[in-house]
Amino acid sequence: MTTELLLPPRRYGLDDYLAQGGYRVLGAVVADPDLGQAVLARTTLSGLGGAHFSFARKFTAVLDQLAPRAVLCNAAEDEPGSGKDRALLSINPHVVIEGTLIAAAALGATDVVFYVSATSTTELKSLTAALAESGIDLLLPDVEVRVVTAPDRYVAGEASAAINVVDGGEGKPTGQPPYPSERGIGGRPTLVANAETLANLARIIRAAQRGADPVWTRLATVTGDVVAPGVYEIRPDVDTFTTLIARAGGLSGYGELKAVQPGGPSSSFITADAADIAVCDADIRSAGSQPGCLAVRVVATSTCVVEICEEITDFFARQQCGQCPPCRMKTQTYHRTVQQVASGKGSWELLDKLTHVEEFVVDMPRKCSLIDMPTPPVDSARSLFPADFAAHIEHGHCAANLTATPAAH
Ligand SMILES: Cc1cc2nc3c(=O)[nH]c(=O)nc-3n(C[C@H](O)[C@H](O)[C@H](O)COP(=O)(O)O)c2cc1C
Ligand code: SF4
Known part of the structure; x- marks a missing residue:
């Protein structure tokens, strides 16, 4: 079975995306929302924005609330060392758009917001151009789609702060409960999901239509003491931190590998002797750390x-x-x-x-x-x-x- 990648080797415009079968799943879910509901309510996907909450549980919680509903695609990404959502928006914006609209169509949502950092100017341009060429206003004429810019502040990416910005506030967390699934944008039950999480939805439904599980890939942003920092698409069932570091050009600076911080600045370090574990949530947790948004910091012995x-x-x-x-x-x-x-x-x-x-x-x-x-x-x-x-x-x-x-x- 071929692996469907989230990040193609070059930017995909609409024609490239359509040539890969893009927007067919959205068409199918618009025609039959039950198809989307059935698959998304039982997917094993967990949220990739950092907290790893079950997507299926969140989706079902919104579905259980009365319409009108909303969907917020969270691409604020102000976490130091993370670049995966920006990479998606600049290289494959249609996979994020399709995933977000699949969620909206399955939920019968009438409001869709793409929430992107105001500092991500290239990505905003790429997303806006992709939205304009997508023709989604014809496919989903009753859905209002907006791009809202997030203030340049880490907490503005937190779910309740994001809703607060969309509703005209200054972008500070307002606390949960009420959860966004109960009371979100304009008081509507809202699915808040990370851009990479939503980018997975089309391939999850495609795999379900084939009666199979998707071949999972994840986006790891590698920074620190490596030759080629950047965003790498990995197979959690195949790649280890050792192979990921090799893909990032190997260690830079001086010395040997000392540590890896797998899940962004709030995650625990693991030592070099654990570098052969798989880049998957279970192994990262077993090694005593947290996968977070897979912003992987590599530390050489020359670094304190x-x-x-x-x-x-x-x-x-x-x-x-x-x-x-x-x-x-x-x-x-x-x-x-x-x-x-x-x-x-x-x-x-x-x-x-x-x-x-x-x-x-x-x-x-x-x-x-x-x-x-x-x-x-x-x-x-x-x-x-x-x-x-x-x-x-x-x-x-x-x-x-x-x-x-x-x-x-
Ligand atoms: C301080 C703080 C900042 C956050 N920033 C982001 C962010 O930039 N992008 C994001 O997707 N989630 C961020 N989150 C997590 C969101 O609150 C929320 O859990 C997430 O958007 C849900 O998407 P997911 O379930 O797909 O991961 C942040 C959380 C906290 C506490
Ligand atoms: S909302 Fe409270 S806990 Fe969160 S960053 Fe602000 S002060 Fe800290």
């Missing part, structure tokens, strides 16, 4: 994890939106502490105090999960790479092996 933790905690401290006092306190304390350690002014006792911060905020109300995000990277870095922390604490500088020979490519 304390410095990476400083960068990560700085990001979360700056990006927390200030609505929830415990989040403000926790993210800023994490950053101050790691910064002190990195600058040679920290201590083990100071690091230990982070546990108390954690215990202090654990039951306090918060409107989104950003508050939890600094913990896995810092905890895992400390327990897996104590020598890096010891060097900063005891000797005031990095332990990273800056004098090692260049990595063999």
